[in-house]
Each structure stands twice: as C-alpha cells, then as structure tokens.
Amino acid sequence: MTESTGGPLAGIRVIELAGIGPGPYAAMLLADLGAEVVRVDRPGQGGDLTGGVTMRGRRSVVFDLKQPAAVDALLGLVEAADVVIEPFRPGVAERLGIGPDACLERNPRVVYARMTGWGQDGPWNQMAGHDIAYIAITGALHAIGRADGGPVPPINLLGDFGGGSMFLLFGILAALVERQQSGKGQVVDAAIVDGTASLASMMFGMLGTGFWSEERGTNLLDTGAPFYDVYETADGKWMAVGALEPQFYAELVRLLELEDLPFQHDRTQWPTLRARFAGRFKERTQQEWATVFAGTDACVAPVLTASEAREHPHISARGTLVERDGVVQPAPAPRFSRTPATLPAPAPAPGADTRAVLSDWGVKDVDELLESGAAVQA
Numbered sequence: 001m002t003e004s005t006g007g008p009l010a011g012i013r014v015i016e017l018a019g020i021g022p023g024p025y026a027a028m029l030l031a032d033l034g035a036e037v038v039r040v041d042r043p044g045q046g047g048d049l050t051g052g053v054t055m056r057g058r059r060s061v062v063f064d065l066k067q068p069a070a071v072d073a074l075l076g077l078v079e080a081a082d083v084v085i086e087p088f089r090p091g092v093a094e095r096l097g098i099g100p101d102a103c104l105e106r107n108p109r110v111v112y113a114r115m116t117g118w119g120q121d122g123p124w125n126q127m128a129g130h131d132i133a134y135i136a137i138t139g140a141l142h143a144i145g146r147a148d149g150g151p152v153p154p155i156n157l158l159g160d161f162g163g164g165s166m167f168l169l170f171g172i173l174a175a176l177v178e179r180q181q182s183g184k185g186q187v188v189d190a191a192i193v194d195g196t197a198s199l200a201s202m203m204f205g206m207l208g209t210g211f212w213s214e215e216r217g218t219n220l221l222d223t224g225a226p227f228y229d230v231y232e233t234a235d236g237k238w239m240a241v242g243a244l245e246p247q248f249y250a251e252l253v254r255l256l257e258l259e260d261l262p263f264q265h266d267r268t269q270w271p272t273l274r275a276r277f278a279g280r281f282k283e284r285t286q287q288e289w290a291t292v293f294a295g296t297d298a299c300v301a302p303v304l305t306a307s308e309a310r311e312h313p314h315i316s317a318r319g320t321l322v323e324r325d326g327v328v329q330p331a332p333a334p335r336f337s338r339t340p341a342t343l344p345a346p347a348p349a350p351g352a353d354t355r356a357v358l359s360d361w362g363v364k365d366v367d368e369l370l371e372s373g374a375a376v377q378a
Contacts, residue, residue: 007034007332007341012082012176013361015074016058017098018042019087021131021156022164022192023115024054027085029169031057032332033341035083038357040074041350043376048347053329057344061358062351062376070374071097076363078103083111083172090120100187110185111175115168117159119191131159134192138163140200147217147224163195220244226274227252227264230303237286238303239293241277252298256280351378 012035016027024039031037037058045062048055061077063070075098078084084103086093093099093114100112114120117129132153135141140159145152171188179185197204206212218224227243243252249264258276262269281289286302293300304312310321310328322331322343332341354377358366369375 006339007032008336008339010034010339012036013080014038014058014083014085015040015077015081016085017087017093018045019085019115021160022168023085023087025161026115026165026168026172027058028054028056029165030083030172031344033336034339038077038353038361039348039350040077043373045350051327052325052347053327055347056329058348059353059357060348060350060378061354062378064374064376065096065098067372067374068097069369069372073358073363073369073375074098075102075106077357077361078110079107080361081107081110082176083113085113085115085168085172087115090114090116090125104185104187108184109179111172111179111188112185113168113172113175113188113190115164115190117164117192119194120189131156131164131192134163135159135196138193138197138200139203140196142214143200143203143216143222145216145222147215149217151216158199159192159196162199163197164190164192167195167198224270226270226277229274229277231278231281233281233286233289234283235285235287239281239286239289240301240303242299244299248297248299251296252300255292255296255298255300349378351376354378 009030012030014027014030014035014037016023016037016039018024018039018041027037027039039055039058039060041060041062043062043064063074065071065074078098086098086100094101100114103110103112116125117131117134118124118127132141135153135158136151141151141153143151144154144158168188168190171190175186175188203212207214212219216222220228223229225244227241227249230238230240232238241252243249246264253261256277258280261276262273264273284292289300290302302312307328309315310323315321319331320333321328323329324343325346331343335341354375355366355370358369358375363369366375370377
C-alpha cells in the first residue's frame with residue numbers, strides 16, 4: 001500500500017475520477033496532506049503534461065466503464081471511500097451509472113464533489129470551456145490589465161486553481177466536517193464561475209462603495225497606482241513594488257534616494273511619479289535593487305522566473321520548492337505543527353496499482369475483472 005505521509009488527512013480515502021486541471025490539483029493537495037487517493041483512469045489514458053507533479057501522491061486503477069462489471073467494481077470502491085471527485089460535464093456520470101445518486105445509495109456517508117466550469121445548472125452548463133472563458137463572465141478578467149491595453153489572462157491560476165480547485169477543496173472539507181454531526185454525505189457543486197466570483201468579493205465590495213473603477217488600470221491594485229506596479233531594471237529584468245501604506249511608501253522613496261516627489265495619492269501627479277520611479281529603477285540591475293530592498297519594509301521584491309524562484313534565499317530557506325526525479329515542484333502546503341506532511345510518492349503510471357487497490361479496498365472477483373478487461377493492470 002502507499003505509505004501515508006502522516007499529514008492531517010491521514011485515514012481519509014478519496015476516489016478521483018480522471019480529469020484535467022482543477023480536479024487533479026485538488027486531489028494532489030489532499031494526497032499531500034495525507035489522504036489516500038486513488039485515481040480512476042480510462043484505458044489508453046494519455047500522458048501528464050505536468051511531469052507528474054499534479055498527479056503525485058496517489059495510486060492508479062484503470063476501469064473500462066463501458067462494461068457493467070467495471071461500474072460495479074467502481075461502486076465497490078465507493079463503499080469504502082470518504083470522497084469522490086467527479087470532473088465530467090453535468091449528466092455524464094449519471095449516464096455511466098456512477099452519478100451521485102448511485103454512489104450515495106452504495107455509501108450514504110460519501111462526499112460527492114463535482115468539479116465543473118459552469119456548474120451543474122444554468123443555460124451554459126453543457127458548453128465546453130476553459131479558465132479564460134469562466135473568468136471572463138465573472139468580471140474578473142476584465143479587471144486585469146493595464147489602462148492602455150486589453151484584459152490579460154493570468155494564465156489559469158485564477159479560474160482553474162483559485163476559483164476551481166480551492167473551492168472544491170473548501171466544499172469537500174466543509175462536507176466532511178458536517179458529516180461528523182449528521183453522519184451523512186452530500187453532493188458538492190463546485191463551479192469555477194462561482195469560485196472566481198467569490199475571489200473577487202473585495203472588488204465587488206469596492207465597486208459598491210465607489211472606491212473601484214471599472215476602467216482597467218486606474219485603481220490602486222491594477223497597475224493604476226505607480227507605487228503598486230512593476231518596473232524594468234538596467235538588465236531588462238523587473239522589480240515588483242507594492243508600497244501602499246504611507247510608512248512603506250516612505251521607505252520605498254528613501255531607498256530609491258528620490259527627492260521632491262509629488263504627494264503619493266495625488267492622482268493627477270501619478271504619471272510624473274511613475275516616470276520618476278521608472279527612470280530610477282532603470283539605473284541598476286535587478287540584483288542590485290534586490291540587495292537594496294532585501295529585509296526592508298518597502299514592499300519591493302524581484303520578479304523571478306519559475307526557474308529562478310528556487311534559488312531565492314527565502315524560498316530556499318523554507319524549502320518551498322523541492323526537486324524530485326529532476327522536476328522542481330512545490331512542497332506540501334500549508335504546514336502543520338503536530339501532523340506534518342511530507343512530499344508524497346511520485347505519480348504512478350495509469351493502472352499501475354489496479355490489482356492492489358481492488359484487493360486493499362475489498363472489491364471482490366479481482367481476477368475476473370482483470371481477465372475480462374473491465375479492469376486493467378498496467
């Protein structure tokens with residue numbers, strides 16, 4: 001069996017129906033914190049573009065869910081599970097015979113967590129989509145970018161992993177807590193559009209008070225303010241500045257050695273202030289500026305590439321990024337005092353653990369399942 005990491009979720013059993021993006025990442029985090037996660041792959045499942053990072057920490061079984069015996073075997077796993085993560089379009093799991101009603105009938109205590117972009121209902125619930133479309137209709141994408149340009153997609157961090165994975169996990173853990181009182185499982189409908197809208201709560205609140213403008217690139221946090229922006233250095237790299245509060249702004253100005261600047265919050269003078277900052281940052285390299293601001297309260301940091309991040313003294317000291325099999329990847333987060341988590345096992349090949357999982361989880365007639373092709377051992 002997979003060795004437990006000993007994290008706070010040790011003893012929780014999770015079935016992850018194979019998907020992409022937010023589902024696998026959520027399963028990775030559960031495995032990082034000690035849950036026993038089994039990924040259910042399909043015959044001929046393709047490779048993983050993440051080098052196994054988001055697939056780490058679980059075992060894999062392969063079922064041909066077109067065969068009734070495979071469906072029954074999967075429901076047999078559900079009987080021993082605490083959580084099922086389901087990533088299909090609404091109605092697909094029901095047609096396969098593994099929807100929430102079927103699973104809760106076999107195990108009334110299971111938490112059935114559904115991960116979609118649009119949600120289980122609504123006029124767009126059957127449409128295909130990706131992160132960029134989900135965040136587009138929530139108002140979040142429109143707000144990201146500079147005043148002189150269009151919206152800038154923040155790769156797929158905001159929708160897939162922020163509005164998707166994190167709210168899926170929030171729902172799973174809340175349902176597990178509630179189950180301690182009721183003894184019953186339930187269905188979690190985690191939609192990226194809902195989660196992304198929730199992440200934008202502060203923006204919606206400030207819109208309501210008039211403190212936020214829908215004119216992109218004109219606000220405190222969207223590159224509108226010259227003291228919350230990025231600046232190019234002499235070597236073509238960048239420094240990030242976030243000196244919002246007056247005491248932090250004063251430290252920024254002191255360390256930049258600039259004098260006779262206009263008042264920080266005089267918006268009419270922001271172009272002048274931005275030009276002064278930009279000219280000063282262009283006088284030194286990124287490393288020179290990083291040395292100047294290290295350990296200060298100016299709220300300034302170098303903008304590093306993913307490859308450079310691991311070498312930063314703070315990231316290195318905390319062990320935030322680690323290397324396994326030549327792949328740099330994040331260590332488990334957050335950290336716990338009594339039940340620390342450790343980096344779990346590498347990603348398995350699809351179907352590598354089919355026989356072992358079926359036996360460990362009490363599924364009957366394992367040999368017959370493998371011989372018929374309903375289950376596949378890699």
